[in-house]
Amino acid sequence: MIPTFSRLKPLPFLPRTIKQLLQTSFPPAVQPTRPTGDQPSSVLSTSPSPILASASTPLSAQSDTTTVHGWVSNIQVKKHVAFLKIRDGTSDEALQVVVSGKKDDLSSGGDLRRTVESLTRGSSVKIQGELIPSPGAGQPVELQAKILTVLGECDSQTYLIEPSVVPSSTKDRSRPVKTTNRPTVHLRELAHLRMRERENAAVVRVRDRVAREWRSFLEVGGGEIFRVTAPSLNETVRTDKPPEAFFPEPPGASLTVSAQLHLETYLPVCPRAYTLSTSFRAEPSRSSRHLAEFTMLEVELAFVNRVDELMDFTEQGVKSVLRGLSRGLSLGDGQTEEMAKKIEKEEDPDAGAGIGVFWAKPGTTEKIRSAIEKPFGRLSYTEAIELLKRAHAEIPFELEPVDGQTLQTEHEQWLASREGGPVFVYDYPASFKAFYMLPNEDNKAGTVACFDLLVPGVGELAGGSLREHRLDPLLDVMRQRNMSTEPLEWYLDQRRYGSVPHGGFGLGFDRMVSWVTGVSNLKDIVGFPRFKGGCVC
Known part of the structure; x- marks a missing residue:
């Protein structure tokens, strides 16, 4: 079995994480109360993350003092009590810290209160106190602070991802402009900071989870598929020779657009192999669907003879990942609806900090549930073209669908929307497909044994084929x-x-994250996006 973080023992030289603290269990007899009657006006539901496997630590295993390190994500100051939300990146949720005492009353923690009131969002802190079951609704445990040490201050006047601080230019940090929103385009220029913002932080966590779920399927559920490494620099032929070339020319070298050809070389020793790696493309488009540097999941399987077997395998993998992401989430129930209301009203900046920040949005959970429960649609290229032509006659597309030519993005999205979910289009004409694809025979002459997987809102998510394994025809x-x-x-x-007969597929990892989150622009899916004219950080 593949180890997950929830199964790993904590490292003895590191402090306990917020994830571990949130998963602490207490004997039923413990009934704590806060020293004051003040309650937070808006609290985040900080039950253990439904996506992550739970692991409980009994109260008897706790020491009298608990230490937590993290970053302040929210502050509420009341007359007799203050509430902090602390994150450390190990959990989708924040830990609530309670600071009791009046500011001017040193005997009741006033010195600590003054420290809290000087804090700002983004500050890093070390807090020591007592971990107790929370008497308030919305979180299982809370930390009653006794000692608070500020590790790193955060200037709220120049902190560029504060809701009220947007500079007129990222190069002029001394003149912030007040605003109530943080424009997405502005955040893209702050790639080194935007991950701290709620939705971008959630994207980082979802990317990690999608990668883990694919690994779990491929290495366990899919039948011991080996992960291998393919090169990012490939041999190429150039007509011009730059001075002092790093790679002798000819042949020279270029960045890879796919690991597939190299992946095939592993089959004699790893008959089922995959790689999750970076690919590159000199993509001139600045559209929301394309990047110059992107992540691809590529799988190659020996002894595969039919393209429908590849489609079956791809469908099983996608469904397995979706089930893993939704494990523990009550899709479409009152819990996610309530979270959606909080997010919509922005009552709490921490609401749904993980996958819930996306799946709580109306319509998203239905999309995922349908993809899990319903079989993916399947259309031949010929059938797809006929459907598109009839649709074009009623309401014209921007680009007319033409038999024998590639499908455009608008065509792909229309087909997926028509099916109400993912759909395979297979047996494309050989004329515009790659040289290595296996030709179909009999009544499918002129086509190749390949497929594209199309999903709503994205278009092409994956593409695969049987490979021409015979030397002379190739x-x-x-x-x-x-x-x-x-x-x-x-x-x-x-x-x-x-x-030997073999085949495989490549899946756009960034596009899959885009699909499951509903974040449509890949520039907001990748931490440091590279595209024509854009290379920040």
């Missing part, structure tokens, strides 16, 4: 396309020495 296709065999001799060697 050479014939390369000659027909006027392709030089010299830079691909290493690839052709796979057909010379023990080739």
Whole structure:
């Protein structure tokens, strides 16, 4: 089995995490009360994260003093009590810290209160106190603070992701402009800080979770598929030779657009192999769907003979990931509806800091539930073109669908919307598909055994095919396309020495995160997006 963080023992030299504290259990007899009657006007539901596996620590295992390190995400100051929300990145939720005592009464913690009132959002702190079951609604435990040490201050006047601080220019940090919103475009220029903002922090956590769920499926549920490493620099041929080239030319080198060809070389020793790695493309488009640097999940399977087997496997994998993400979440129930209301009203900046910040939004949970429960649709390319032509006759697309040409994004999205969920389109014409795809035979002449997986709101999520595993037919296709065999001799060697039927697929990891979160622009899915004209940090 694959170890997860919830199964790992805490490292003895590190303090206990907020995740561990939130999962603490207490004997039923313990009935704590706060020293004052003040209650927070708006509290975050900080039950243990429903996505993460739970692990409880009994009260007897707790010491009298608990120490927590983290960052202040919210502050509420009352007459007799103050409430802090502290995060340390180990949990989707924050830990509530209670500071009792009047500011001017040193005997009742006034010195501590003055420290709290000087805090700002974003400050880093170390807090020591007593962890108790929370008497207030909304959180299982809280920390009653006794000692608070400020580790790092955060100037609220220049903190560029504060709701009220947006500079007129990121280069002029001394002249902030007051505003009530933080524009998404502005946050993209602050890639080094925007992860601290609620939704961007949640994206980081969801990316991690999606990667873990894919790994769990591929290495356990999918049948012991090996993770391997493919190169990011590939051999290429250039006509110009820059001075003092790092890689001798010819052949030179270029950044890879796919790991697939190299992944195939692993099959004789790892007959089921995958890689989750970075790919590159000199993409001139500045659209919301394209980046110059992106993450791809690529899978290659030996002894696969039919494209429908690849589609079955891809569908099982996507559904497995969605089930893992939704595990413990009550999709569409009152809990997520209430969270959606909090998010909409912005009553609490911590509301739904994990996947819930996205799935609590109306319509999102229905989309995910449907993808889990319903079989994915399947259309041949010919069937898809006929449907698109009829739709175009009624309400024209911006670009007319043409038989024998690639589908445009608007066509892909329409097909997925028509199906009400993910849909496979398979058996495309060979004329615009890659040279290595296996040709179909019989009544499907002129097409190749391939597929694209389309999802609503995104378009193409994944693409796969059977590979041409025979040397002579592969050479014939390369000659027909006027392709030089010299830079691909290493690839052709796979057909010379023990080739077998095989196939695989590549899935846009960033696009999958976009789909499950509903965040439509990939520039907001990737921590440090690279695109034409954009390379911040």
